[in-house]
Amino acid sequence: METGKFAETAVGFTKSPLGIIGLFIVLVYGFASLVVGFGSGLSGQVAPLIYFMVFFPVLVFFGFLWLVAKHHNKLYGPSDFRNEDNYIKAQMATAASLAAASAKQPGNSAGVTDMQLRDIVDVVSNVPRQKKHEKWRNRILWVDDRPENNALERQAFESQGIEFSLALSTNEALELLKTNKFAAIISDMGRKEGPQEGYVLLEKLRAMGDKTPFMIYAASNLPEHKKMARERGAIGSTNRADELFQTVMGVVTNGS
Structure with missing residues (x-):
């Protein structure tokens, strides 16, 4: 994806709490993937990152379920109501x-x-x-x-x-x-x-x-x-x- 298009999409995500959460998840997962991919010299320190990449989506999924069940009315930005x-x-x-x-x-x-x-x-x-x-x-x-x-x-x-x-x-x-x-x-x-x-x-x-x-x-x-x-x-x-x-x-x- 081109840098300009990614930046434009990212700005769109910031208009609501749910979008901000999604953007944060993408960035965290992206940085972790970069470290694993280019961290050949880290040897034993790569394993925790791999476990993180495996279990992080699961944690996000259950966290999202909790937000929808308990705080669904807070997941929308002002622009949605406007x-x-x-x-x-x-x-x-x-x-x-x-x-x-x-x-x-x-x-x-x-x-x-x-x-x-x-x-x-x-x-x-x-x-x-x-x-x-x-x-x-x-x-x-x-x-x-x-x-x-x-x-x-x-x-x-x-x-x-x-x-x-x-x-x-x-x-x-x-x-x-x-x-x-x-x-x-x-x-x-x-x-x-x-x-x-x-x-x-x-x-x-x-x-x-x-x-x-x-x-x-x-x-x-x-x-x-x-x-x-x-x-x-x-x-x-x-x-x-x-x-x-x-x-x-x-x-x-x-x-x-």
């Missing part, structure tokens, strides 16, 4: 954005109901943690000639680490797709270009051989419109923010 805290904050921010987005939708003049809130919490709590992978898998193309109408929905995704590229028209979206790759595409239906421009974009993409998962986010949530969207090659169609989030995040996290 990451968990950030994760919880991200989930709360996502739920808040989805609730606000649901409240502004037509038919919700009285606000979000208790059932809707429970649905939102269930959706957010079931989203897996983001994994580190290619950057494009965390990027979504959103096509809408009025992007300000979807600011809250985008905030929900962004709380999960998703980035967006925005396009105001079909042509603009196609230009972006020439030089960029996206995990998914979200599109409205009617735009200045036409009342079914969402399908126009979808058909052009499929004709080009582009299989990027495509989601319709429009005013209708009728079953026949959902069926039509799937028949045309979309992964779904909805006017609900929580359903949009659940469907698209399912594609992004699964990497399909």
Whole structure:
């Protein structure tokens, strides 16, 4: 292993008590191995070191068992809890954005109901943690000639680490797709270009051989419109923010 990489790894170990213990064990065992390997002139003094190398891992094993059984809550560093805290904050921010987005939708003049809130919490709590992978898998193309109408929905995704590229028209979206790759595409239906421009974009993409998962986010949530969207090659169609989030995040996290 290169010296630089070893130093970088060692620094990572120092962030928690368990890592420090592991680093100490590696160093002790390494020094003992060096002494045995290059200590040919030590003659009788090598034997104790050999016994040490044989029994040291056993002692470490039982010591580790004792730590896990008696002091498991002390084996984590502050950074471990900070990451968990950030994760919880991200989930709360996502739920808040989805609730606000649901409240502004037509038919919700009285606000979000208790059932809707429970649905939102269930959706957010079931989203897996983001994994580190290619950057494009965390990027979504959103096509809408009025992007300000979807600011809250985008905030929900962004709380999960998703980035967006925005396009105001079909042509603009196609230009972006020439030089960029996206995990998914979200599109409205009617735009200045036409009342079914969402399908126009979808058909052009499929004709080009582009299989990027495509989601319709429009005013209708009728079953026949959902069926039509799937028949045309979309992964779904909805006017609900929580359903949009659940469907698209399912594609992004699964990497399909």
